[in-house]
Amino acid sequence: MYSMMVDFSVAIRTYNGEQRLPEVLDRLKTQVGVDNISWEIVIIDNNSTDNTAKIIEQYQSDWCNSYPLKYYFEPKQGASFARKRAIQEAQGFLIGFLDDDNVPTANWVASAYAFGKLHPQAGAYGSRIHGDFEVEPPQNFERIAHFLPIIEREELICFNSHPDGRLGLFPPGAGLVIRKEAWLENVPDSLILQGPIGDSLAAKGEDIETLSYIKKAGWEIWFNPEMRIYHRIPKSRFERDYLLRFFRGIGLSRYWTRMLKHKSWERPFMIPVYMANDCRKLILHSFQKGNEIATDVVAASEREFLLYSFLSPFYFWINWMGRKK
Numbered sequence: 001m002y003s004m005m006v007d008f009s010v011a012i013r014t015y016n017g018e019q020r021l022p023e024v025l026d027r028l029k030t031q032v033g034v035d036n037i038s039w040e041i042v043i044i045d046n047n048s049t050d051n052t053a054k055i056i057e058q059y060q061s062d063w064c065n066s067y068p069l070k071y072y073f074e075p076k077q078g079a080s081f082a083r084k085r086a087i088q089e090a091q092g093f094l095i096g097f098l099d100d101d102n103v104p105t106a107n108w109v110a111s112a113y114a115f116g117k118l119h120p121q122a123g124a125y126g127s128r129i130h131g132d133f134e135v136e137p138p139q140n141f142e143r144i145a146h147f148l149p150i151i152e153r154e155e156l157i158c159f160n161s162h163p164d165g166r167l168g169l170f171p172p173g174a175g176l177v178i179r180k181e182a183w184l185e186n187v188p189d190s191l192i193l194q195g196p197i198g199d200s201l202a203a204k205g206e207d208i209e210t211l212s213y214i215k216k217a218g219w220e221i222w223f224n225p226e227m228r229i230y231h232r233i234p235k236s237r238f239e240r241d242y243l244l245r246f247f248r249g250i251g252l253s254r255y256w257t258r259m260l261k262h263k264s265w266e267r268p269f270m271i272p273v274y275m276a277n278d279c280r281k282l283i284l285h286s287f288q289k290g291n292e293i294a295t296d297v298v299a300a301s302e303r304e305f306l307l308y309s310f311l312s313p314f315y316f317w318i319n320w321m322g323r324k325k
Contacts, residue, residue: 008039008113009092013082016050017100020232025059027103033110042090045073046082078194080206087183096177101232111227112177123182123219124211126171127227128152135235140298147250149174150231157223160215168261170221173207175229186217192256205253212260240297247301251308255316271313278310
């Protein structure tokens with residue numbers, strides 16, 4: 001029924017996404033500029049307990065498009081496991097990743113495919129991400145928006161030469177396209193950071209870990225503002241408890257994502273440097289924003305990020321030693 005030759009795969013990771021997936025699939029059904037592209041949609045159900053499977057089954061039964069809609073169940077919870085499964089199952093040489101709350105614009109597939117063809121040395125490249133908020137974000141939200149992630153930059157960026165790349169910054173996983181060859185040749189079979197696991201946010205940073213390996217191998221990492229998606233953000237993600245847990249998770253991943261930038265022999269020397277800088281930033285933030293932490297969720301989130309960045313080496317050592325036993 002479908003050709004085995006596939007240029008581009010859209011891989012959607014979902015966890016309990018029965019309410020969110022239909023909008024993503026409906027937008028993918030109306031993509032423009034794809035007449036000359038062989039592509040597919042691959043859904044990775046990351047151990048959902050709701051009616052996600054039934055929703056997808058209904059879509060498959062009504063599917064009449066020239067590109068296939070495939071479904072796979074991945075029982076190991078964690079974004080890294082879902083992404084690995086997508087890499088295994090996807091047939092395209094370019095794989096564009098969406099979460100079930102990422103709604104692409106009508107030309108996202110065409111733009112993503114065109115960029116990959118134009119830049120054959122691009123191992124991965126990210127999308128511009130607009131926020132679509134259920135409620136008004138908190139005051140001063142722009143200070144933390146890029147973590148959620150909301151990326152409104154307009155310039156084309158190659159992280160191999162851009163200052164952000166030298167700082168270890170990369171495009172986020174939402175709307176990220178990865179060249180399958182770059183992943184298979186360079187990303188370890190098992191990542192240290194497993195990403196969000198169900199509702200847990202304690203193992204974030206899997207995107208940075210993945211892109212670090214790809215960049216180290218000599219592939220280019222890009223940000224392409226012509227690729228645009230909308231990130232649906234419900235009001236629950238602006239609640240204080242969620243944001244504090246979210247920023248703790250990011251902070252706890254910092255030890256490993258930082259160490260990936262350095263050679264093994266350099267790492268023992270860099271640990272005290274990073275910790276001293278984190279301590280300095282934490283003290284400075286306490287002087288500047290300390291009185292606001294109880295009432296300002298943005299200031300409180302920044303403090304959690306700085307505090308748990310400082311504590312991340314201890315967290316990593318304890319958990320890593322626990323895995324080894």
